[in-house]
Amino acid sequence: MFKISLPIRYLIKRPISYLAVGAVALCVFIVVVVMTVMNGLVQEFSDLNHGYVGDCVVVSDSLVGFAHYEKFMSELQKQPFIAAVTPVIKTFGLVGSDATRSSLGLEVVGIVPQMHQLVTNFENTLYYNKGDAKDVFVPPYDANLPGCVTGVDLMYRRMADGSYNYVPFASKLPITISCFALTPRGAVVQMGRSAAINTRTFYFCDTSNSGLARVDTDSIYLPLDAVQQMTAMSGENPRVSALLLKFSAGIKLDDGVQKTQAMWNNFVESEGQSELAFLFDSVRVQSWKSYRREVIAPMEKEQVMMAIAFIMVGFITVFIIFVIFYMIINQKSRDIGVLKSIGTSAGSLFAMFLGFACLIGLAGSAIGSLGAWALLENANRLERLLFDKFGWQVWDRSIYAIGEIPSDINPAVLSLIVCSAVLACFLGATVPVLRGVRRNCADVLRVNQL
Amino acid sequence: MVFLSIAAVALCCALLIVVASMFTGFIDAIGRGASDNLGDIVLEPPSELSVPDFRKFADMLEADANIASATGVLYSRGLLHLGKGDVKRVSIWGIEPAKRAEVTTMKQSLLRQKSQAEPPDFGNHSGELAGFIGIGLLQKPDEITDEYDLKKARDFIGSKVVLTTAAARKPFSREVPAPATYPMVISDIIFTGLTEIDQSVVYMRIEDLSSVLFPDSNEPLRADIIQIRCKPGVNPQNMVNTVWQIWRDYATGELGWSAALACGAEVMTAVQKQNDYIQELRKQLGMLMVIFGVVSTGVVLLVFCIFYMVVMTKMKDIATIRAVGASGWNVAGIFIIYGAIVGLTGAIAGLAVGYVLVVNVETLEEFVRVAFGLKLWSSSIYIFNKIPSEYDWLWAIKVFIAAIVASTLGAILPAIAAAKSRPVRILQYE
Numbered sequence: 001m002f003k004i005s006l007p008i009r010y011l012i013k014r015p016i017s018y019l020a021v022g023a024v025a026l027c028v029f030i031v032v033v034v035m036t037v038m039n040g041l042v043q044e045f046s047d048l049n050h051g052y053v054g055d056c057v058v059v060s061d062s063l064v065g066f067a068h069y070e071k072f073m074s075e076l077q078k079q080p081f082i083a084a085v086t087p088v089i090k091t092f093g094l095v096g097s098d099a100t101r102s103s104l105g106l107e108v109v110g111i112v113p114q115m116h117q118l119v120t121n122f123e124n125t126l127y128y129n130k131g132d133a134k135d136v137f138v139p140p141y142d143a144n145l146p147g148c149v150t151g152v153d154l155m156y157r158r159m160a161d162g163s164y165n166y167v168p169f170a171s172k173l174p175i176t177i178s179c180f181a182l183t184p185r186g187a188v189v190q191m192g193r194s195a196a197i198n199t200r201t202f203y204f205c206d207t208s209n210s211g212l213a214r215v216d217t218d219s220i221y222l223p224l225d226a227v228q229q230m231t232a233m234s235g236e237n238p239r240v241s242a243l244l245l246k247f248s249a250g251i252k253l254d255d256g257v258q259k260t261q262a263m264w265n266n267f268v269e270s271e272g273q274s275e276l277a278f279l280f281d282s283v284r285v286q287s288w289k290s291y292r293r294e295v296i297a298p299m300e301k302e303q304v305m306m307a308i309a310f311i312m313v314g315f316i317t318v319f320i321i322f323v324i325f326y327m328i329i330n331q332k333s334r335d336i337g338v339l340k341s342i343g344t345s346a347g348s349l350f351a352m353f354l355g356f357a358c359l360i361g362l363a364g365s366a367i368g369s370l371g372a373w374a375l376l377e378n379a380n381r382l383e384r385l386l387f388d389k390f391g392w393q394v395w396d397r398s399i400y401a402i403g404e405i406p407s408d409i410n411p412a413v414l415s416l417i418v419c420s421a422v423l424a425c426f427l428g429a430t431v432p433v434l435r436g437v438r439r440n441c442a443d444v445l446r447v448n449q450l
Numbered sequence: 451m452v453f454l455s456i457a458a459v460a461l462c463c464a465l466l467i468v469v470a471s472m473f474t475g476f477i478d479a480i481g482r483g484a485s486d487n488l489g490d491i492v493l494e495p496p497s498e499l500s501v502p503d504f505r506k507f508a509d510m511l512e513a514d515a516n517i518a519s520a521t522g523v524l525y526s527r528g529l530l531h532l533g534k535g536d537v538k539r540v541s542i543w544g545i546e547p548a549k550r551a552e553v554t555t556m557k558q559s560l561l562r563q564k565s566q567a568e569p570p571d572f573g574n575h576s577g578e579l580a581g582f583i584g585i586g587l588l589q590k591p592d593e594i595t596d597e598y599d600l601k602k603a604r605d606f607i608g609s610k611v612v613l614t615t616a617a618a619r620k621p622f623s624r625e626v627p628a629p630a631t632y633p634m635v636i637s638d639i640i641f642t643g644l645t646e647i648d649q650s651v652v653y654m655r656i657e658d659l660s661s662v663l664f665p666d667s668n669e670p671l672r673a674d675i676i677q678i679r680c681k682p683g684v685n686p687q688n689m690v691n692t693v694w695q696i697w698r699d700y701a702t703g704e705l706g707w708s709a710a711l712a713c714g715a716e717v718m719t720a721v722q723k724q725n726d727y728i729q730e731l732r733k734q735l736g737m738l739m740v741i742f743g744v745v746s747t748g749v750v751l752l753v754f755c756i757f758y759m760v761v762m763t764k765m766k767d768i769a770t771i772r773a774v775g776a777s778g779w780n781v782a783g784i785f786i787i788y789g790a791i792v793g794l795t796g797a798i799a800g801l802a803v804g805y806v807l808v809v810n811v812e813t814l815e816e817f818v819r820v821a822f823g824l825k826l827w828s829s830s831i832y833i834f835n836k837i838p839s840e841y842d843w844l845w846a847i848k849v850f851i852a853a854i855v856a857s858t859l860g861a862i863l864p865a866i867a868a869a870k871s872r873p874v875r876i877l878q879y880e
Binding site for chain 1: 454525534539540616726730747756759824
């Protein structure tokens with residue numbers, strides 16, 4: 001019974017315990033806030049990347065792409081684990097309009113919108129055609145003109161609060177796009193004595209706000225067949241840069257990727273003698289995580305570095321617990337002596353004090369978590385208030401492509417932090433408690449020691 | 451036990467100083483990178499306009515006793531076909547190589563010409579375009595070491611690539627000119643250590659780029675930006691007004707522009723040009739320091755606990771001191787000074803540890819890479835290929851003072867408890 005009642009009594013009656021609880025609460029509060037924000041940013045960024053590419057990618061390393069993709073697509077579409085497939089061309093183009101004096105070098109993305117929206121989140125990134133990308137390349141002012149979609153940052157300015165200065169209707173803006181025409185071997189197609197550069201004019205239809213800064217400042221979307229013609233990837237054996245895949249519900253990512261890889265290997269084997277089969281050598285099958293690793297990994301790395309920094313600072317909490325337990329054990333040596341003299345084992349005393357440490361850890365974690373929850377719940381409201389009153393933001397939204405401050409506490413992260421706090425309390429308490437419970441009760445209860 | 455508080459103070463100080471030094475080093479590197487690549491002062495004409503006959507303007511600037519050199523740059527964008535299936539988008543900078551070498555540190559970044567005595571040039575390539583190409587356009591840095599293969603990059607010198615760019619749109623015309631392609635000889639490789647330049651820039655003669663962008667123009671050369679290097683010892687900030695004055699004289703006098711149009715130009719130091727970004731980074735640094743600072747307030751609690759314990763165990767000594775005539779303030783002073791000394795010792799240790807970590811950060815990062823396979827610094831993410839390793843003395847002093855104040859604060863309550871002790875009660879026989 002004393003194993004339960006004494007820790008509770010110590011926690012309530014000893015003011016020094018409040019200090020330990022306060023130290024734990026402070027640490028937990030800061031770690032929960034920072035890790036929630038960082039975790040939220042990483043998660044949001046990962047989700048945006050997932051939405052941008054789908055579940056799996058069959059992609060060529062070379063700009064010349066690969067052929068026979070239609071045949072492989074039809075094989076994929078027969079599979080129950082595949083929900084949708086879409087072909088994509090990614091190349092570079094020189095983009096000019098009468099709004100700028102000189103041209104810009106951008107990533108040109110050729111897509112089939114009605115297929116693309118089944119695999120990616122493209123339809124939800126649009127402004128004028130939000131929710132349905134089927135007619136996204138049809139200009140509202142003249143359905144006969146060839147249309148294009150630009151990254152939102154190319155067309156509209158991002159304001160300090162993160163919104164864009166959209167206008168209600170897409171204006172008739174001609175955009176001239178030029179691409180190198182490459183042979184399947186990668187050489188520039190020659191026209192007479194000079195290299196061929198294909199130029200076509202498209203008309204602005206919509207903008208795509210994927211939430212990925214590099215994509216939104218750098219990309220222009222065109223109909224797949226138009227890009228195929230401009231890059232000389234059309235003809236008898238049309239080529240694409242990649243196939244994006246969405247797996248059926250319930251299919252695990254790794255399983256889906258493995259099945260796709262196996263199908264691709266069989267396809268390459270069966271098509272090994274076909275024309276342009278050499279282009280298969282540069283094709284890889286990757287999950288979206290692996291495909292976007294280069295952009296997601298740095299954020300994850302920073303999250304890890306921040307966690308390491310907090311672990312270092314967390315040692316101070318261990319020190320505080322150590323000192324507080326040292327004091328408590330010294331002050332409670334009489335209790336220890338009495339308990340030992342009536343037959344309580346050292347192990348029971350050890351367990352009692354560790355229970356006390358656990359209580360401190362739990363109480364501190366509860367207070368810290370509650371404080372963190374209260375702050376995070378109101379973080380965006382608070383930031384808006386600070387912005388309205390003082391023009392201050394956590395991140396300048398005109399510089400960083402970040403929306404709201406993430407405020408959803410991840411239960412897994414919270415559990416990890418609470419467990420770490422309790423563990424820190426155990427660590428801090430162990431040495432003083434061991435020292436205390438090892439003392440001989442006869443020594444402790446001597447008159448001159450009382 | 452007191453050593454524990456010294457260790458805690460040292461740990462917090464070291465952490466705060468490492469974070470502050472790295473961040474400040476990064477911010478300084480941005481300013482330095484701007485100055486190295488743009489010169490000390492930059493003049494940009496009003497939007498959509500360029501500086502006509504910029505050489506005449508540069509001569510006027512160079513006539514000032516405090517200006518060492520001035521040069522113009524013409525900008526365009528293009529696509530570069532580097533080999534089979536390898537097309538990159540590029541920023542094309544039309545430059546005067548010899549002048550640019552005076553204004554910026556361009557020459558030190560050229561793989562072939564950096565060690566030669568003569569000013570850099572594009573060489574004679576019998577009428578063909580020649581260019582300096584960023585190393586990042588030719589290869590990716592090694593995934594593990596994040597280093598470029600310089601030998602392999604040098605092999606590209608002399609090889610031919612295909613560049614495409616479009617002529618500039620004529621003023622008041624809505625017609626967008628179609629691009630044309632040009633074979634180009636790689637005359638040298640640029641390796642500045644600044645990712646943005648290394649991965650996207652192609653330098654060519656300003657005359658060549660001008661003839662591509664303005665094929666029908668017979669006017670003297672124009673530039674989109676004027677870059678200026680001040681003489682050694684001259685503060686660029688103090689020269690901004692002088693440059694502005696020379697520009698106004700040139701624009702209104704020589705070019706016949708209205709004063710209002712001339713005033714549309716921007717003159718600022720290269721560092722000021724990065725101001726928005728630098729301010730944002732400073733804000734992030736401040737927030738990070740607040741976060742770590744709040745966590746570090748645990749040190750105050752720790753010092754409090756330790757000193758409280760010391761006071762409780764030394765009550766008899768305190769009572770004896772008071773019994774022989776020391777006042778409560780004298781006793782409190784002992785513990786407050788003790789707290790300050792703990793803070794001082796911890797801060798000195800923390801500053802020393804921080805210094806060692808910051809100065810050896812590259813070695814440390816390499817150790818982490820070899821031992822754990824974790825590459826912490828990547829040039830493609832952090833703009834530079836070198837980790838900032840300058841110790842930030844200003845932050846070190848701030849942290850030093852904060853550590854002593856925090857330790858002293860932690861010692862105040864125990865010191866008051868000691869001061870209020872009653873010697874008669876403590877020293878009574880029972």
